[in-house]
Amino acid sequence: MVKITFIQHNGTEQTVEGTPGMTVMEVAVKNQVPGIDADCGGACACATCHVFVEPEWTEKTGARNPMEEDMLDFAFDVRDNSRLSCQIKVRDELDGLRLKVPAKQF
Amino acid sequence: MSDVIHTDVVIVGAGPTGLFAVFELGLLDIKCHLVDILDRPGGQCAELYPEKPIYDIPGYPVVSGAELTKNLMEQIRPFGPTFHFGHMVTELKKLGDADFELKTDGGLHFRCKVVVVAAGGGSFQPKKPPIPGIEQYEEKSVFYAVRKMEAFRGKDVLIIGGGDSALDWTNNLQPIARSMTLLHRREEFRAAPDSVNKMRELVAAGKMQMKFGQVTALKGENGELAGAVVKGNDGQSFEIVTNAMLPFFGLTMKLGPVADWGLNLHENLIPVDTEKFETNIPGIFAIGDINYYPGKLKLILSGFHEGALMAQQAFRIINPGARLMFQYTTSSTNLQRKLGVAE
Numbered sequence: 299m300v301k302i303t304f305i306q307h308n309g310t311e312q313t314v315e316g317t318p319g320m321t322v323m324e325v326a327v328k329n330q331v332p333g334i335d336a337d338c339g340g341a342c343a344c345a346t347c348h349v350f351v352e353p354e355w356t357e358k359t360g361a362r363n364p365m366e367e368d369m370l371d372f373a374f375d376v377r378d379n380s381r382l383s384c385q386i387k388v389r390d391e392l393d394g395l396r397l398k399v400p401a402k403q404f
Numbered sequence: 405m406s407d408v409i410h411t412d413v414v415i416v417g418a419g420p421t422g423l424f425a426v427f428e429l430g431l432l433d434i435k436c437h438l439v440d441i442l443d444r445p446g447g448q449c450a451e452l453y454p455e456k457p458i459y460d461i462p463g464y465p466v467v468s469g470a471e472l473t474k475n476l477m478e479q480i481r482p483f484g485p486t487f488h489f490g491h492m493v494t495e496l497k498k499l500g501d502a503d504f505e506l507k508t509d510g511g512l513h514f515r516c517k518v519v520v521v522a523a524g525g526g527s528f529q530p531k532k533p534p535i536p537g538i539e540q541y542e543e544k545s546v547f548y549a550v551r552k553m554e555a556f557r558g559k560d561v562l563i564i565g566g567g568d569s570a571l572d573w574t575n576n577l578q579p580i581a582r583s584m585t586l587l588h589r590r591e592e593f594r595a596a597p598d599s600v601n602k603m604r605e606l607v608a609a610g611k612m613q614m615k616f617g618q619v620t621a622l623k624g625e626n627g628e629l630a631g632a633v634v635k636g637n638d639g640q641s642f643e644i645v646t647n648a649m650l651p652f653f654g655l656t657m658k659l660g661p662v663a664d665w666g667l668n669l670h671e672n673l674i675p676v677d678t679e680k681f682e683t684n685i686p687g688i689f690a691i692g693d694i695n696y697y698p699g700k701l702k703l704i705l706s707g708f709h710e711g712a713l714m715a716q717q718a719f720r721i722i723n724p725g726a727r728l729m730f731q732y733t734t735s736s737t738n739l740q741r742k743l744g745v746a747e
Contacts, residue, residue: 337525337657339702343452346656368594371566372654374533375618376589402534403656 300393304331304349307401316388322397323347323384333399340384345372346403347383352396359386359395375400408513411437411486412722414506415520416493416662419447421692421707422522423476428715430483431731431739434722437516438485439508441492441527446473451528451655462705472704482744488512492527496665496688504687518718521667521674521683521690522707525657533564533651535619545629546622546649550577558582560645562632564619565652571595573650574612575602584612585644587634591616615644622649662694670696680717681710687721689714 299315302325306312316325326334326347335346342365351359356379362370366385370376383397413429415422418440426436444450449458449469457466464472491508496519499505506514530548532538538546550556550573561581563574566588572595578584586603593600606612617636623643624630631643659672667674668684673696676682681689691714692707700706719728733739740746 338448338452341453341456343456344656345654371589371594372531374653
């Protein structure tokens, strides 16, 4: 099991567990993490699963793919550490991953 | 616009489930009108993933959302459905014992015997960027769609986004605006290359400005926008003068007016039975992603199945006392005539 912590805009933290192969979005939705709307169900087609990767984890989560970069045009307050959580696959190396959830996905 | 449209069935939503319902109802000689907030058929298949491959449609090892929509349109053509695009059904109520009345935000007025809610995740509505205080400017100087181009004549227009809507409206409104600025978060645009080139030509000719960054605050009072504060990609803030701002951040699904129609709801879904897919109000059915029953799977194929069973009960409501004979399209000359493939 890989532990992932979601930090809400108000500072509340929620740590949930995922299995390698799932996407971080799927882990969030399965555990009803607020603020991960995932309108499109993981097709990288809506930008409503936007998260900010905590700085110490950006290297391990890696770079955005081109489709994700395009889709982030539909997110708000896009930063260098912005990712769409449907495009991050859970891996053993990500155990302990910390992500901030934006105030509002829209 | 106040003429009442009389029909057997109004289908709310023209996604794959709503489209295939036309087929199943059509085989039973039931005529349909469809209403959809988008400007074309396909629902999520058209709006969210037209080019993405779908692998779980029976009989298609792989099909794109756009192809599936095109094929469904072809399949239902013999039944001559009437489409009303760009409309959202805002009101639905029961009139007396037998009829329903529906009204749309665009002024359409229907009377029908059966309503089929095939609204998927709800209505597609523009995403509203969470800029502090933006609400006070909405519909006064911040707009999420262009309804009348004339409203932007002589304005200092600021368009935000890098997709087709943003680029198309930049190019179309530039000639009538007093000034035009396009703001985008990066130098790459996902819009069609033609419209990006056209915009770059306008910039080169000094007819408009292109800026990079993201809006962090708005300035103005009493709903009259005066400017937008932008954080540039270099971290420096600057201001853009504008009295008409158009943010284009795509669409998101909201349940919308469906919640006000007196239907029972279960976590924003409409509970139905699994024999007829009827809601708590007899004569109103819910099929596809918007319904809920134990074991529900949000798959396109589930929506197709639900539509077929719904049509049986719709027939009984529309033709009280008539006998419904089950027939196959492979062997029934009667059905083949309806499909236009038999004499």
